Amino acid sequence: MIHRKLLVASALALALNVVVLPTLAAAERAATPNANDIASLVQTNTGYPVKVSVYATGLDNPRGLKFGPDGYLYVAEGGRGGTLSTTPMQCKQVPNVGPYTGSRTGGRISRIDHHGHRHTVTNKFPSSQTNAAQGSLVSGVADVAFIGDDLYAITAGAGCSHGVAGTFNGVARIGHDGSIHWIANLSAYQKHHPVQNPEADDFEPDGTWYSMVALRGNLYALEPNHGELVKITPHGKIRRIVDVSATQGHIVPTALAYHHHFFIGNLHTFPIVTGSSKVLKLTANRQLWPVAGQLTTVVGITFDKWGRMYVLENTTGKGNLFPTPGTGTVVRIDPSGARKTVISGLVLPTAMTFGPDCALYVSNAGFGLPPGMGQVLRFDLDGGRHAP
Numbered sequence: 001m002i003h004r005k006l007l008v009a010s011a012l013a014l015a016l017n018v019v020v021l022p023t024l025a026a027a028e029r030a031a032t033p034n035a036n037d038i039a040s041l042v043q044t045n046t047g048y049p050v051k052v053s054v055y056a057t058g059l060d061n062p063r064g065l066k067f068g069p070d071g072y073l074y075v076a077e078g079g080r081g082g083t084l085s086t087t088p089m090q091c092k093q094v095p096n097v098g099p100y101t102g103s104r105t106g107g108r109i110s111r112i113d114h115h116g117h118r119h120t121v122t123n124k125f126p127s128s129q130t131n132a133a134q135g136s137l138v139s140g141v142a143d144v145a146f147i148g149d150d151l152y153a154i155t156a157g158a159g160c161s162h163g164v165a166g167t168f169n170g171v172a173r174i175g176h177d178g179s180i181h182w183i184a185n186l187s188a189y190q191k192h193h194p195v196q197n198p199e200a201d202d203f204e205p206d207g208t209w210y211s212m213v214a215l216r217g218n219l220y221a222l223e224p225n226h227g228e229l230v231k232i233t234p235h236g237k238i239r240r241i242v243d244v245s246a247t248q249g250h251i252v253p254t255a256l257a258y259h260h261h262f263f264i265g266n267l268h269t270f271p272i273v274t275g276s277s278k279v280l281k282l283t284a285n286r287q288l289w290p291v292a293g294q295l296t297t298v299v300g301i302t303f304d305k306w307g308r309m310y311v312l313e314n315t316t317g318k319g320n321l322f323p324t325p326g327t328g329t330v331v332r333i334d335p336s337g338a339r340k341t342v343i344s345g346l347v348l349p350t351a352m353t354f355g356p357d358c359a360l361y362v363s364n365a366g367f368g369l370p371p372g373m374g375q376v377l378r379f380d381l382d383g384g385r386h387a388p
Contacts, residue, residue: 035375038365041326041345042377051380055361056112059374062363064143064211064351068151071356072111073376075363076153079106079127079140080371084163091160092205100163102128107140107157109174112376121151122178126158126167137367143221143351145214147234150174152183152214154221159187159206169206171219171232183236186221195226197245202269210299211256211351222256224267229256229282242286255279255312257301264288265298265311271321272297279311279333292333297323300352302360304381309333310342310360312352323348323368330360330379343379 035057044050061078068074082103086093093099107125110118127140139157146152151174158167168187172180187206204225212221219232220241227245232238244253244264255265262282279292279301292311300312311331315324328346333339343362350366360379 033373035373038347038373038375039377041347042343043345044343044379044381045340046342046381051378053378054116054375055378056110056116056118056376057374058118058372059110059363059365059376060106060108060371061138061140061367062350062374062376063141063366065353065361065363065376066144066146067353067355068111068146069149072113073355073361074121074144074146074151075110075112075376076141076144077108077110077374078138078142078157078367079103079108079123079125081127081129081136081138082106082163084165086160086163086165090165094161094204095201097130097134098161098163100128100130100161102126102157102163104164104167107155109141109144109151109153120178122174122180124178124180125153125155125172126162126164128157128162128164135368139208142209143212145212145219147214147217147219150234152212152219154186154209154212154219156207156209161205169209171212171221171236173234183234184232184238186223186230186238189230189238190223190226193240195228195243195245197249198226199250202250210254213256213258215258220256220258220262222253222264224252224254227251227253229253229262229264242282242288244288247288248280253280254299255301257303257309259303259307259309263291263301263309265295265301267297267299267314272315274316274318277313279309292337292339295331299350300362302352302354304354304358307335310352312346312349312362314349316344325368328364330362342381346377 063076065075085101106127108123109121129136129138142156155169158169170186171184172182208225229241252267254267257263264280268276275294277295277298280288281291297314299314313329317327325347328349330343332342350363352362362377365374
């Protein structure tokens with residue numbers, strides 16, 4: 001995962017038991033909630049009625065999501081982990097959260113049709129999980145993006161340090177038949193191009209890539225653990241755009257969006273400090289300029305057609321020192337700087353995107369719940385159909 005302190009099993013288990021299950025399940029119901037139980041926690045605050053629906057279910061640790069040129073929604077999934085492992089003799093292990101265990105397959109991309117039915121595009125990417133003491137939290141495919149009709153994926157759960165020897169984190173193009181064609185080895189890139197200020201006691205040798213966007217025929221990817229934004233061409237050339245660690249330190253940059261400029265949001269370290277996250281704009285001379293502060297655990301950024309920024313927060317609320325289900329929010333920030341929490345009650349959300357219908361789609365129950373509990377929620381937030 002992104003940062004070792006995020007994976008404190010006792011805190012996560014406590015949050016699941018104290019916050020979610022009593023709220024979601026009636027006393028006579030089984031402990032594991034269903035999709036509608038999870039969605040029932042969500043509230044909206046827009047000043048007008050908002051239709052909220054469960055758009056897709058049955059997902060395994062859903063992460064980044066994008067609409068394709070065919071109009072369908074494509075969702076990156078961490079998968080279910082596995083039992084393969086590595087030793088310090090083979091490669092450096094990740095402090096505290098290792099040794100990871102994993103599988104050479106299981107990391108998945110799903111296509112969601114207009115009826116909310118899920119179809120597997122591929123499940124042949126590596127998937128890995130932290131050790132049991134740290135919650136066995138799963139990583140696999142981190143995000144997806146399209147260049148024309150071509151689907152690309154970026155991974156976070158591969159590599160020897162994640163227990164899957166002979167694999168690497170990287171970017172791949174997905175064939176129309178679901179075949180995987182690797183174009184860039186990001187594990188090797190980070191090994192040979194270290195950032196200026198890596199965090200020694202929280203270092204993932206293979207990286208933990210989180211967000212990826214397509215722009216003008218190229219891909220741009222953000223890595224939280226080392227702290228950098230890179231450009232990847234369709235031919236596999238990798239070039240660093242900005243070393244976030246050089247000026248910001250170990251802020252754990254997770255969210256990436258493009259709206260005239262690149263915007264980067266950060267999760268920050270754990271235990272959570274309310275208001276410790278922010279959104280930075282990458283200027284033309286590659287300086288990082290703060291545009292919004294006093295945010296918490298930022299994991300997603302997107303914009304509507306009127307230029308309003310939407311920020312996804314995984315966990316909020318005073319006293320919540322670690323990821324806490326039922327406290328995720330979406331904050332809307334107008335160009336004037338005015339902000340409003342328009343969605344609350346999300347359960348460990350991980351990513352969001354606007355659809356061609358101007359609705360907002362959120363990957364909910366993105367980690368920490370049993371396999372198959374992940375979902376995509378749809379919010380008819382107007383999304384820019386009408387002037388604000």
